[in-house]
Amino acid sequence: MNMMRSRSPWLFLKQAATAGFCSTKMASKVATTVSDVKLKSIEDLPRVGTLKMLFRVISKGYLSRLHELQVYEKQLYGSMYRACAGSVQSVAVNSADLVEELFRNDDKFPSRGDMALWTEYRDMRGYGYGPFTEQGEKWYRLRAVLNKRMLHPKDSVQYAGVVSEVVTDFIKRIYHLRKTSPTGDLVTDLSNELYRFALEGISSILFETRIGCLEKEIPVETQDFIDSIAQMFTYSMPVVLTPKWTRNILPFWKRYTAGWEGIFTFAGQLIDMKMEAIQKRVDTDQEVDGEYLTYLLSNINMTNKEVYGSIAELILAGVDTTSNTMMWTLYQLSREPEVQDTLFQEVNHCVKGDGIPTAQDVTNMPYLKAVIKEALRMYPVVPINARLISEKDMIVGGYFFPKKTMFSLCHYAISHDEKVFPEPSKFKPERWLRDGRARPHPFGSIPFGFGVRGCVGRRIAELEMYLALARMIKLFEVRPDPNVGEMKVLNRTVLIADRQLNLHFIERSDTSTQ
Numbered sequence: 001m002n003m004m005r006s007r008s009p010w011l012f013l014k015q016a017a018t019a020g021f022c023s024t025k026m027a028s029k030v031a032t033t034v035s036d037v038k039l040k041s042i043e044d045l046p047r048v049g050t051l052k053m054l055f056r057v058i059s060k061g062y063l064s065r066l067h068e069l070q071v072y073e074k075q076l077y078g079s080m081y082r083a084c085a086g087s088v089q090s091v092a093v094n095s096a097d098l099v100e101e102l103f104r105n106d107d108k109f110p111s112r113g114d115m116a117l118w119t120e121y122r123d124m125r126g127y128g129y130g131p132f133t134e135q136g137e138k139w140y141r142l143r144a145v146l147n148k149r150m151l152h153p154k155d156s157v158q159y160a161g162v163v164s165e166v167v168t169d170f171i172k173r174i175y176h177l178r179k180t181s182p183t184g185d186l187v188t189d190l191s192n193e194l195y196r197f198a199l200e201g202i203s204s205i206l207f208e209t210r211i212g213c214l215e216k217e218i219p220v221e222t223q224d225f226i227d228s229i230a231q232m233f234t235y236s237m238p239v240v241l242t243p244k245w246t247r248n249i250l251p252f253w254k255r256y257t258a259g260w261e262g263i264f265t266f267a268g269q270l271i272d273m274k275m276e277a278i279q280k281r282v283d284t285d286q287e288v289d290g291e292y293l294t295y296l297l298s299n300i301n302m303t304n305k306e307v308y309g310s311i312a313e314l315i316l317a318g319v320d321t322t323s324n325t326m327m328w329t330l331y332q333l334s335r336e337p338e339v340q341d342t343l344f345q346e347v348n349h350c351v352k353g354d355g356i357p358t359a360q361d362v363t364n365m366p367y368l369k370a371v372i373k374e375a376l377r378m379y380p381v382v383p384i385n386a387r388l389i390s391e392k393d394m395i396v397g398g399y400f401f402p403k404k405t406m407f408s409l410c411h412y413a414i415s416h417d418e419k420v421f422p423e424p425s426k427f428k429p430e431r432w433l434r435d436g437r438a439r440p441h442p443f444g445s446i447p448f449g450f451g452v453r454g455c456v457g458r459r460i461a462e463l464e465m466y467l468a469l470a471r472m473i474k475l476f477e478v479r480p481d482p483n484v485g486e487m488k489v490l491n492r493t494v495l496i497a498d499r500q501l502n503l504h505f506i507e508r509s510d511t512s513t514q
């Protein structure tokens, strides 16, 4: 079964991108002055109507390539334009300078807009919200707890042991898959394998237990959990597109909520087990020690309901993002032998002989970090972000926007802008090296978002990717499978490949002497 297709908590961003579903109503015809400078109004911006957009999306085949539509529209309308469906509209922001201006003036409690798709089921069942769905001051309070032990690079290092164990099992799995392949070195459907790795990695941190994704036979409950995640995402779009009154007639809503039920049941059982273990220790006056989940459960600023809601969201946000980024990185490395060799030399220099790369080693590997940064520039796995500015009016690029304006941030187009990144379609990790060359615009590629609402899992994702990639490249040279050819990018709300990636993993004969 392919576990990878079309699933993501980022679905609402796709809606913002196509504007028709965006829920912001804007005050119109507002022009004003600040310090005697006449500001332009939103009405002065180029306008893309629903029909034009739908026609373009369908006739030019952009449905699966909405990220490329950002590039095309920038050529047509410039760096800022509005997408309208009647009185409902969003403003597309399509340059590094303008994104910087917007983010630097973000709300105190930033919002990406309406999350009803995710909150409705929870409201129905009395489950709590997590960092993705919560808003305003409640969100702020939640993030304050979640950030600790996760957001700072120092925090993520404490999970290095756990992640390293998962990497060990992943490497074992690569050996097993190679051995059973017809050529003795081929690993097929890497995105599926990396999905298993990422789910096991994030679960081992969040549940403080292993769930068996990397075993030869995935345990039944874990497979049910994986299927539930897939089911929830698969039925998200039909649920959005069909009116509420059809819910008792059509199967979508029932299947969608059954998916959520499976997710919360699995996560709930593991959380409850941890809670019982903590309680036992408390009852017998033993010290309560543990990692992330233990910290959350024993934190008085977080209710158990919030722990359930948060753990579910952290898992859902942390799997496709990390696994697809690793897939694109390996794909590019297989096509760029020189880049791969430079990376190998760095890893091999820092970790001698049969040593296993550690979090400490990684701090001395600028090229490894540059490789991941470049993969995220070329394939920003979340290609569009959003902000609903609700606390204040806003000025961006000399235009005045009344509060409650919805902005779509076109990260894909910006990170392919040749003025910011010369030769944008070339994989050039050296752009990111701090070796005296001019640095790219700080807002040219911000794959983890920005500010207080930026990605809470960034450091965990980086740790997982660095440790796994360093270990893989130290042990193997990855080469393309000629049967695969050039992979194209599809936008399934996260950027995935249009086909299965297979790679040859050629074992490096003696790394200590090279």
Ligand code: HEM
Binding pocket: 112, 131, 132, 143, 202, 313, 314, 315, 317, 318, 319, 321, 322, 325, 381, 382, 385, 386, 447, 448, 449, 450, 451, 452, 453, 454, 455, 456, 457, 458, 460, 461
């Ligand atoms: C390559 C990996 C990843 C990428 C590229 C990525 C990207 C992003 C982006 C762009 C945002 C929106 C930020 C904003 O609005 O400014 C975000 C938010 C979020 N991410 Fe990640 N992410 C990754 C991995 C992870 C992981 C591993 C986790 C879980 C541990 C995670 C959990 C979250 C959560 C919970 C949010 C919502 C935060 C909030 O609204 O307060 N992400 N991520």
